[in-house]
Amino acid sequence: MIPMKRRIPVFATVGLPLIIALGLWSSPQGRPQQQPPLHYEAAAIVKLVPVRVLGADGRPVIDLRKEDFILYEDGQKKTITEFEVHTITEAGMAVSPELPAAVKPAAAMNRKFFLFLDVMGSDLEGRQKAVAVARQFLDTQIRPGDEVGLLGFYSGSGLFIREYLTTDIGRVLKAVATLTEPPPSPEEVVTYGVTDVPTKVGAPGARNFEPDRGGFDPHGTVIIPGSAAFGRKPEDFVDRLKDIAEVFKTIPGNKSLILFTSQPLGPGIGKLFGATGTAVYAINTQDWWIKSGVKLKHIWWEHPLKAMAAASGGNYFADINQVTAISQDLQALTGNFYVLGYYVKESWEGKYHKIRVEVARPDARVLVQDGYSEAQPFAQMTDFEKDIQLLDLIWSENPVSSPLPVAAEILVPAPAGEPNLQACLLAHLDVGAKTGPPASKSEIVILLRDKDGAQVLSRRWTVDLKQYDGRFLLPYLITPVPPGACDARLVVRDLGSGEACVGRARINVPATPEEGIVLFSPLLLEPGPEAVFMNLPVPHKAKEKAVESSFIEFYPMMPKGCHPVVSEMAAGTERLTLVLPFELLPPRPEDRPILSVTGKLISRKDGVQSPIEIRVHDHKAFAGKPDILVADVLLPVIAPGQYDIEITVEDIGNDRRASIREPLAVR
Numbered sequence: 001m002i003p004m005k006r007r008i009p010v011f012a013t014v015g016l017p018l019i020i021a022l023g024l025w026s027s028p029q030g031r032p033q034q035q036p037p038l039h040y041e042a043a044a045i046v047k048l049v050p051v052r053v054l055g056a057d058g059r060p061v062i063d064l065r066k067e068d069f070i071l072y073e074d075g076q077k078k079t080i081t082e083f084e085v086h087t088i089t090e091a092g093m094a095v096s097p098e099l100p101a102a103v104k105p106a107a108a109m110n111r112k113f114f115l116f117l118d119v120m121g122s123d124l125e126g127r128q129k130a131v132a133v134a135r136q137f138l139d140t141q142i143r144p145g146d147e148v149g150l151l152g153f154y155s156g157s158g159l160f161i162r163e164y165l166t167t168d169i170g171r172v173l174k175a176v177a178t179l180t181e182p183p184p185s186p187e188e189v190v191t192y193g194v195t196d197v198p199t200k201v202g203a204p205g206a207r208n209f210e211p212d213r214g215g216f217d218p219h220g221t222v223i224i225p226g227s228a229a230f231g232r233k234p235e236d237f238v239d240r241l242k243d244i245a246e247v248f249k250t251i252p253g254n255k256s257l258i259l260f261t262s263q264p265l266g267p268g269i270g271k272l273f274g275a276t277g278t279a280v281y282a283i284n285t286q287d288w289w290i291k292s293g294v295k296l297k298h299i300w301w302e303h304p305l306k307a308m309a310a311a312s313g314g315n316y317f318a319d320i321n322q323v324t325a326i327s328q329d330l331q332a333l334t335g336n337f338y339v340l341g342y343y344v345k346e347s348w349e350g351k352y353h354k355i356r357v358e359v360a361r362p363d364a365r366v367l368v369q370d371g372y373s374e375a376q377p378f379a380q381m382t383d384f385e386k387d388i389q390l391l392d393l394i395w396s397e398n399p400v401s402s403p404l405p406v407a408a409e410i411l412v413p414a415p416a417g418e419p420n421l422q423a424c425l426l427a428h429l430d431v432g433a434k435t436g437p438p439a440s441k442s443e444i445v446i447l448l449r450d451k452d453g454a455q456v457l458s459r460r461w462t463v464d465l466k467q468y469d470g471r472f473l474l475p476y477l478i479t480p481v482p483p484g485a486c487d488a489r490l491v492v493r494d495l496g497s498g499e500a501c502v503g504r505a506r507i508n509v510p511a512t513p514e515e516g517i518v519l520f521s522p523l524l525l526e527p528g529p530e531a532v533f534m535n536l537p538v539p540h541k542a543k544e545k546a547v548e549s550s551f552i553e554f555y556p557m558m559p560k561g562c563h564p565v566v567s568e569m570a571a572g573t574e575r576l577t578l579v580l581p582f583e584l585l586p587p588r589p590e591d592r593p594i595l596s597v598t599g600k601l602i603s604r605k606d607g608v609q610s611p612i613e614i615r616v617h618d619h620k621a622f623a624g625k626p627d628i629l630v631a632d633v634l635l636p637v638i639a640p641g642q643y644d645i646e647i648t649v650e651d652i653g654n655d656r657r658a659s660i661r662e663p664l665a666v667r
Helices: 124-140 169-176 234-247 266-273 304-311 323-335 383-395
Strands: 043-054 069-073 076-078 081-087 092-098 111-116 147-155 156-166 196-200 254-261 279-282 288-292 294-298 313-319 336-346 352-359 365-368 371-373 405-415 421-432 441-450 454-462 470-480 485-496 500-509 518-519 524-526 533-537 562-564 575-585 593-602 609-622 625-634 640-652 656-666
Touching: 043 069, 043 081, 069 081, 069 336, 076 470, 076 562, 092 294, 111 124, 111 169, 111 323, 124 266, 124 323, 147 169, 147 234, 156 169, 156 383, 234 383, 254 304, 266 279, 266 304, 313 323, 323 336, 323 454, 336 470, 383 405, 383 485, 405 485, 421 441, 421 500, 421 575, 441 470, 454 470, 454 656, 470 562, 485 656, 518 640, 562 625, 575 640, 593 625
Parallel strands: 111 147, 111 254, 196 454, 254 279, 279 313, 405 500, 470 533, 518 656
Antiparallel strands: 043 336, 043 365, 069 076, 069 352, 081 092, 081 336, 147 156, 288 294, 352 371, 405 421, 421 470, 441 454, 441 485, 485 500, 518 575, 524 562, 524 575, 575 625, 593 609, 593 640, 609 625, 640 656
16 A cells, blocks of 8 residues: 655654644644554654854853854754844843744744753752752742753652643642652552553443552652552663653644752763753752761762763762852853754664764853654654653643643532532544544543542543544533632543644532522533534442432433533524523522523623523423423624623522523634
C-alpha cells in the first residue's frame, strides 16, 4: 500500500517540532491528523535554538548581532535565517526583533522553569535551604509569561510531580512548603494520579472494578508509575532523570531545570538534558563534609555537578547559603539569551544531531544545547513519555500538543446532603467529526479539583469509540463534590495516534440554604438528533455497596427529538427546552406554589441584557427528590459570542425568589 503524504508545518521549537511530535497538527479542514505512516517524505522546518553568551566576568553578553554567530550541525556550517534577542525586564520578556508568526508559534520561547527537589539526595538541613532558595527565586524573579513546575524525588516512593507548568506562582509556593512524603501503603496501587477502571464502558452489567485508589498524597502530589516500590537507590534517581530528559524533548520554549541535589551526577546526564534544549542549574544542597570523624562546614567548589551543569549549557552553584545571589544569577542566566533559527530536514527517524555555536568574541563563553533528537511517532513513545504527555494535557494551562477543545460543563442537579452535593460532569463529543475525537479505541480521563487545588476525583476509562462514529456522544460522570469552587479537566485521547481532545469546566457550588427556593443547574436542550448518553462508572471500595446514579434520575421528563446544549449552541436557534430541578425549603407538603419563571440573556462582551420569554408547560413533584420544571425558552436573534442565560423563579404569595445563571456560547 502506498502511504499517504502528510502536510508538515514549517516551524519547530528547540529539540524537536513539538506539534508534529505528538501527532496533533491541524489539517486544512481543521481536524487533527493521525501520526505519519512509517514511510513519508522529509520536510523542511526551522529549528530554533536558544543560546546564552557570558563574558569574562560571567555576566550575560546582550549586544551581539546575527553576524556574530556561527552555527554548526553535525560539523556542517548552517545558514542562520532567524535571530532574536531576549532580555528580561520587570514587565516580562522583551524580544527584538520578533520572529514571523509562521516561523515561531505564540510564546514558543517563554521561560519554563522546572524546580526539582531531590529529597532523597539531601539531608534535612539541605532540604530546608533548598526550599529557601526556591521561595526566594519564586518571590522575586518570576515575570509575566513565565511558567513553573515542581517535581522531585522521594526516598521511598521515588519521582513525583507536585505542580505541572503553571503561571499560578502562589500554587507553586504552597506546594514547595508542603513536600512531605506520604507513608507507604501496601494496599494502595499508586499511579500518576488517574485511577484506571478496567472495564468496557457501556458494557451491560460490567462491574469488574478494582478498589478505589489514586496517585495523590494528602497535598495532591502526583506519584509517577514505576516509583511506587519503597526504598529508592541512587541508580533509580539517575534512571528517572533519564526518563525526564526524554520527556523534555516534547516541551517547547526556553526550558530550565533548577536541580537541588548533592548526588554526584556526571556530564552524561547534562548532555542528555542539553540535547533536549534544557539547561540544568545545579544547586548543591550539601555544604559540609566529614573529616576525621567530625562534620565540618565545606563548600564543594569542585563537584561532578559542575561538569554536569556545564554539559547541559547551564551553571553550577556550590554554596546554597547564597540565597539572594543564586536567585539573581538564575534570573540573569535564564533571562538574557539569543534565539538562532536555521532550516533542517525533519525525517521522523529519531536521530540525534550535535549542535555547536561560536561567537566573534574571543573572551566569551557560549552556553548552548549539545544537540537535539528528531521527533518520533506517538506509537513509538515509551509508556513514561505517554504518561507525561497525558499529565501535560490534564494539568498544563497551555498543553504542548495543542489538543482540540471539547464542550464540557459541571452541573449540580440535586442535593446529596451536607457537606457534599452531587455534581455531574457532562461533555459533548462529536465522534469522528473534524471537531471531535476519532472513532477508535480511546481513553477518557477526568480530574476534579476543589478551590484549593486539592484533588477531589481522578479516574480513567478505556472505551472503543468506533460504535459511536458519527454520533453525538455525551459521556457523563456523577460524583459528590464539596461546596465552593470546583475545577474539572476531561481528556479523550486516541490510544493509537495520541490525538487528544480536552474539555475544561468550572463551577461555584453554593452551600444549601436553610430556607427559600433552591435552584439546581438548569439543563437546556436544543432540537436535533438525540444524543447517546454514556455513564462513566466510578469504582467503589471493596466493602462499599455500589450505588450509581444515572443522568435521567436527575433530569427526568426530557422531551424527545432534542439533545442537551453543552456550553454552546448553533446560531439561529429560536427555541430551547428548559429542564430545571428545584426545591422549596423548608418543605411544606400542603404547599401548592404558584410559580413565575422569567429570564434574560446577558452578553459577556458588553453586559447588554435582553429579556427572553419562558413558557412553563409542566411542573412535577417527585417523592424524596427535587421538583422538576419543564419550559420552552423563546430566544431572540443572537449573534455569535459568549452569553449568560439568567433564570429567575418566584413563588408568588410566599415571598420566595431565586435566580441562577447558565453560560451559553453561540457558535
